[in-house]
Amino acid sequence: MFWKFDLHTTSHIDTLLEKDDVTLTEVMDEEDVLQECKSQNHKLVDFLVRPQCMEDLVGYITQEPNDDVEEKIKYKYPNISCELLTSDVSQINDMLGEDENLLMKLYSFLQNEPPLNPLLASFFSKVLSILIGRKPEQIVEFLRKREDFVDLMIKHIGTSAIMDLLLRMLTCIEPQQLRQDVLNWLNEEKVIQRLVDMVQPSQDEDRHSNASQSLCEIIRLSRDQMFQVQGCSEPDPLLATLEKQETVEQLLSNIFIKEKNDSAVVSVIQILLTLFETRRPICPPGMNHPSFSVNQSILDAVRPRLKDFHQLLLEPPKKTVLNTTWGVLDPPVGNTRLNVVRLVTSLLQTNTHIINQELIALNTLGVILDMYFKYLWNNFLHTQVEICTAMILAMPSTQSESPEINRDQEDQEPIRENILIKHLFQKCQLIQRILDAWGSNEKEQAEGGRRRGYMGHLTRIANSIVHNSDKGPNGAQIQQLISELPEEDRERWEAFTSGQLADINKKNTVDLVSGLCFIFSDDEVDFKDSGFHQDSSIQQAFSDYQMQQMTSNFIEQFGFNDEEFADQDDVGDIPFDRISDINFSLNTNESANMALFEACCKEKIQQFEDAGSDEEDIWDEKDVTFAPEAQRCPRYCNPWNSSKRVFHHARVLILHGFLPIIKQSCCLDTEEWLPNETTPTSPRGNVGDGLNPEEEPASDRITETVTNGSMKETVSLTVDAKTETAVFKR
Structure with a gap:
């Protein structure tokens, strides 16, 4: 509605841009500059794509700020510049992706000596990544002309943002043929071999980790692509290079010929575990796919090195003694040995x-x-x-x-x-x-x-x-x-x-019944001293009432509350998905019980899903006629049914006090209430002592205070002995 009626105020940027001498920093100081750029404010976009402004924006994300700048605003302009350049505005993308001078200024960031500033590296990677997605042909052509591009990427592989950029080139380039060309180009530049060379003891842990993660992602991405594009005629050259026996042998030589290094060993094992990953066959039987089995060349390269991995279990890289609350570990298990065990598990799986x-x-x-x-x-x-x-x-x-033949019994x-x-x-x-x-x-x-x-x-x-x-x-x-x-x-x-x-x-x-008995504790309901005659029908009525109490406790235990069953207009919007997480196995005829229950209640109790409709109010005065003996419902309708209506109807019956009046609960057992033929009585007293049946003696009146939305009202239930009907009155 805000935009529909154009109620927004004019941005101060429009007024600012009318000045002839306005500077880029003045515009970037405006709080809503990013919002205005993303909404493609024409004046602002035209200002930003000026050659000098674009050059300054790229300079902010590629050059270190001066040391004399206050720390809290040191990276303010680089951050805003990155956001503006990646706002995905077509004019900015066109200007940046098609101007080789701007691309060279951006590319110059890679030519800095390591380690790169991680924040600026993230800005650089973000800008180049969006250009790869929006201008793939131009960017690929530009990068292929740079002979040192792959060298620089490998040189800075210890910076996570550069690793992300490399992976972006493998995933975000479309169409398929262009992506294949990029893969062939990177393979010709021996990017796999160079990443493998990074995983050796002479390199630092960041290089180990990022090179290993890059190789693992290349494996997964390549296999996913091969699996999804089964009609692709050309194999993935990077994956093929990685799965070669000589590549895996070189990877293993890096960690076993030289000194043992925990980080390098773990990184190599991570690559091997990824190579051993296989998909579950989901294609028709007989169809062969490389994703379903481990390449034999990998196993051939690993087998001669099993003795070296075994020795790592006996003599892992040196670890300091570890004091724990449970004792001294000398040596501790260590990451190396734990990953060797994982490798053995994967080898056994083959x-x-x-x-x-x-x-x-x-x-x-x-x-x-x-x-x-x-x-x-x-x-x-x-x-x-x-x-x-x-x-x-x-x-x-x-x-x-x-x-091997079992010789004990030849017939086996x-x-x-x-x-x-x-x-x-x-x-x-x-x-x-x-x-x-x-x-x-x-x-x-x-x-x-x-x-x-x-x-x-x-x-x-x-x-x-x-x-x-x-x-x-x-x-x-x-x-x-x-x-x-x-x-x-x-x-x-x-x-x-x-x-x-x-x-x-x-x-x-875990015994489900025991768990339910714990949940449905009936400590609060004691029926031993009820004072009622121990008639079988009364006993059954109290048994049913106890079930009702257990149901109520169950509702409270699992988070249902009174408000979720209130007859409010928006009751249909109440979340009711928690009950679906509860799995009970009860031997009940749920469909039959549900049908009988609905037949018993549909004409006398309005369904709560209809709240707010023009139908009759469930609280209006009305007669309730119980089913005759021949049509009674089977005992114990399923109280755990996830239907909203079952809980709602049960709730209404409980609120109206049906259970103490009838022999057995209408919710759990719809046996009718039949007064004594000679002396009509109700559970609370006589109603056939010569009194007018329309009158409401105090002894016959049952009242219940119910909450309906924000209101409370008291309703009474009177049983007419002549017509055998129950009447609600406000």
Whole structure:
């Protein structure tokens, strides 16, 4: 409406620009200069695209401010200049993208010696990025003419803004053919090899991190592009270079031939983990796509280096002793060893026979298990070990692994041997170590000690063994390996799985009914001393009322309040999505109950979604006739139904005091109220003692104060014994 009626006042910039001697800084000092520029104020835009103004704007974001400038305004003009140049105004984009002198002035920022000013670098990257998006042909042509462009990008790769600019060139250039040309150009300039050379101990951590992140993003972006554009005839040259065996070998040589460096090792492992990432096959069976499997050349390059990674687990880069509240770690696990374990997990996921054999020969899994039980409180390590064991127990054996005949019974099918499972049970003695660790933990706890930090993961590992021995693809082999354990260990395992493990699983299982009993505490409602005759129908009525109380408590526990059920005009806008997060499994015929409930209430209670319509008011005086005996609803309509109407109708019934009057609640059980045939009575007293049925004796009147929006009113309910109807009155 503000713009529709043109109620805005004229900007002071218009008056300022009428001056002949107005300067750029004067204009930039105006508070609304950015707003006016983005709204394409013609006078302002014409002023900004003047050659001198454009040159000054570019100069602000490429040149360091003078040291004598006050600190709080030192970067004021560079910041405003960046915002003006990236306001996405076509005249500014045209002027900047098509003027080579301005582009050279902008490009000169890269020619500064490192380290670059990070703030100015972000301004420079932002401006060049928007030009790449808006003027891709001109910018690509300009950059390809600069022979030192790739050299400068790699030189400043330690500055995050420059890394972002490189990635922007891979993602934001359109059309597809132009993007392909850029990829070919960057590949010819050996950008991948240069980034790989940055990840070595002689470089600083910033270069390690940014070069590694750049390579990881190139892998992901290239694979995504290949997956989405399946009809593309040309492969991604950067990805192809990265996946070459010699490239991966060079990457590994950087960290193993020279001194060990924690940052460089972790950065290389991050690149390898990204290379090992695969997509889930979502295409039709039989369709082959490189995103679904790991390139064999990568595995061929990594396999000879497995012994070096294994040695890193034994002798990681030196770490200072770490004092913790739980004791002294000498040495701590460290980022290097944790990432080596992650690498082993990814290698196991490829399920390559020659890799599996190498890991078994090195006993890498045994070393990882030693670390698991040594470092009691490193849950990052425990999680990776749990994933490793679960993967080994569940993975099928490789094709190279020969089947082994079970000679105990010749009629049994041959068991295909999984060499990793055999190694895990025999060489690594996984079951014995689980039993020993469990016993030691219980002993420490009995002596007043704390529960060890890995016990939760150990429980899941034990459960994984039990599950896979019963239903897993390697179940027969696991059962056979367990049967080959020494008799003492086998008996201990059987006692453990049927005793301690079963007990802890029972404790860890959340019983929904128990949880509901806790939520629906009926401490506040005691029906033992109600004073009513213990008739079965009355007992049922109170049982239904108790269910109503539990429903109310449930509503309060999960955040529903009275206002959400009020009959306000805007009740339809009340958020009602929280109930959808609650999952109950109740054996009820919900659709039938709902239909019966609606039939019982639709003519007497106005649906709250119709609030504000011209239909009758639910608070108007009216008769309520209950269904006859033959049409009663089945007992216990589902109180947890997520429909708004169910909660609203139940709420209205509760507010009007139906439950104490009828034998059983109309909400939960629609059995009618039938007065005594000889002496008509109501639960509060007699109404057939010769009194006029239209009169309202005090003993027969039930009042209830209800809130309707901002008003409160008291309504009364009178039961007519002759017509067997209930009448609301204000």
